[in-house]
Amino acid sequence: MRFTWMYAASQLRLRHRYTALGVTWNLLEPLLYLAVLSVVFSYVNRMPIADYAVFLFSGLVPWRYFEKVVSTSTDAIVQGDWLLKSLPASPMSLPLSRWLVASAEFGFSFGALALVLLFVKDRWTIHVIVLPLSMLPWALAALGVGLCCATLFTFFRDVRPVVQLALMFAFFTAPILFHPDLFPPGSAQARLLGWHPLTYLAALFQKPLYMGRWPTAVDWTVSWTAALASLALGLSALHWARPRLYFYL
Amino acid sequence: MSREVFTLRHVGVGFRRDAIRARSLKYAVASWFGGEAPEAHAALADVSLSIAAGERVGIIGRNGAGKSTLLRVLAGVIIPQRGQVAVAPDRRIVPLLELGVGFQPDLSGIENCMLASTLFGVTGARMRNRLEHIAAFAEIGAFLHEPVRHYSSGMYARLAFALAFDVEPDVLLIDEVLGVGDEFFMAKCLARVRDLVSSGVTAVFVSHDLDFLQANCERLIWLDHGRAVMDGDPAAVARLYRERRGVFEH
Numbered sequence: 001m002r003f004t005w006m007y008a009a010s011q012l013r014l015r016h017r018y019t020a021l022g023v024t025w026n027l028l029e030p031l032l033y034l035a036v037l038s039v040v041f042s043y044v045n046r047m048p049i050a051d052y053a054v055f056l057f058s059g060l061v062p063w064r065y066f067e068k069v070v071s072t073s074t075d076a077i078v079q080g081d082w083l084l085k086s087l088p089a090s091p092m093s094l095p096l097s098r099w100l101v102a103s104a105e106f107g108f109s110f111g112a113l114a115l116v117l118l119f120v121k122d123r124w125t126i127h128v129i130v131l132p133l134s135m136l137p138w139a140l141a142a143l144g145v146g147l148c149c150a151t152l153f154t155f156f157r158d159v160r161p162v163v164q165l166a167l168m169f170a171f172f173t174a175p176i177l178f179h180p181d182l183f184p185p186g187s188a189q190a191r192l193l194g195w196h197p198l199t200y201l202a203a204l205f206q207k208p209l210y211m212g213r214w215p216t217a218v219d220w221t222v223s224w225t226a227a228l229a230s231l232a233l234g235l236s237a238l239h240w241a242r243p244r245l246y247f248y249l
Numbered sequence: 250m251s252r253e254v255f256t257l258r259h260v261g262v263g264f265r266r267d268a269i270r271a272r273s274l275k276y277a278v279a280s281w282f283g284g285e286a287p288e289a290h291a292a293l294a295d296v297s298l299s300i301a302a303g304e305r306v307g308i309i310g311r312n313g314a315g316k317s318t319l320l321r322v323l324a325g326v327i328i329p330q331r332g333q334v335a336v337a338p339d340r341r342i343v344p345l346l347e348l349g350v351g352f353q354p355d356l357s358g359i360e361n362c363m364l365a366s367t368l369f370g371v372t373g374a375r376m377r378n379r380l381e382h383i384a385a386f387a388e389i390g391a392f393l394h395e396p397v398r399h400y401s402s403g404m405y406a407r408l409a410f411a412l413a414f415d416v417e418p419d420v421l422l423i424d425e426v427l428g429v430g431d432e433f434f435m436a437k438c439l440a441r442v443r444d445l446v447s448s449g450v451t452a453v454f455v456s457h458d459l460d461f462l463q464a465n466c467e468r469l470i471w472l473d474h475g476r477a478v479m480d481g482d483p484a485a486v487a488r489l490y491r492e493r494r495g496v497f498e499h
Contacts, residue, residue, distance in 0.1 A: 003367040010353070010360055087344065087351040087368050088325030156274040243328035246321075247264060248272060 004093040008100035030109035034116045053120045058209035059176035059202040061113050065106040066142045067167055072098040073146030074153045074163055081249040091245055095150040099143045127208035134204035140227035147234025151241045154248050174198035197226040254337045254451050255300040255323050261331030262318050263289035292318040294475040305446050307462035308455045310472035311495040316455040320424050343418035350409045354398040358408050361397055369416040379415050387411035410438050420451040459487045473497040
């Protein structure tokens, strides 16, 4: 575990080592990203949802974290051949360190989100206190899916474009860019959204931050079930693959 | 308490001949539906041996005989598909399998030492105290602060040896890396290896240098086509190996 921590810390330092602004980019990058989106959606596109920027960011920030964990974890084991071919290290430590790096970056993104919302959000409610808890199912789900992708990519190198397509599909079909109430109740689209796990995961952020209310019991139950199921699947996949990994690096 | 550090029973390791193509999803699906078992190359076949604490063992064999695979099995890097491997607990096993000791190319020499030390169970405080000593042994000066990606192969090996010697190993596994550095550094490394061995460290060498192995080992294991075909006195094993030009059965 100490190796994983140290490796993650070194990766975080390495990311901006040769840049003029150094670690400041960790905060500046999400800040600029959200600022550009605020301008585009609030003034250029003029989306119909009130406070669209607040709505968008409440779903987009955790989604970006999830996407980052999955996409960076995918090649973690293959890129870690320098370690796995030389020392008897646990392959788990490689995707886990990518998860830690993305989690640290999410912390910066969250700070950037708070800064941006101070300017664009009119009304604040007590419900925002639940946000740290809302993050947990996102983090576990991301780790689980990341472990699955890292394992699959080691055996099948064409998995990467499939993962990217799947992420894009999940993003555009989830109520992150559009409001879940966009479709009339009982419609086919509304029913499909009901089956989409990201609907409930996104609600853990959108409800306290945008709608000013608590996530429902269904939101929590579906989110935790999806998170724990993906984590169990990821751990099982890596456990099964461990003796075989060396031969595919 | 058993003196055995490693005990291998009927160990077998096979590499798929189609390993590169098998990484393609299309090829894998075609193989599943085709129903043909992939052809495998047996790198190790039914190897049984044990290595006691404090032994200096050399492993010889022609290219592709399975020497490096055997060393990787001992290091725990390869988990064999067949047989059992028992390793004495609480032993600090330090493998020098490739040039580095698990060095991340983008990190500096110091960062890599700190990182690798965690895998050998050395505390951060102790490693920080030892960095100066490691730097002095490796003789790479200010390069210690540069990413190891920019090192020459000799510098890479110097740092790896300096680190491996400094983490107080119980077992050293050395694969063909003694020939990388310059003559003077290698003489220093060999002296250090002899010091460690005389203090009870177990050492396993893979090398094509029979003279070196005869001079520094008390036992030679000859591998041929993945099998341990001879195991014993270095002079006797080396003599037969030379007579038969590395091939046990003609």
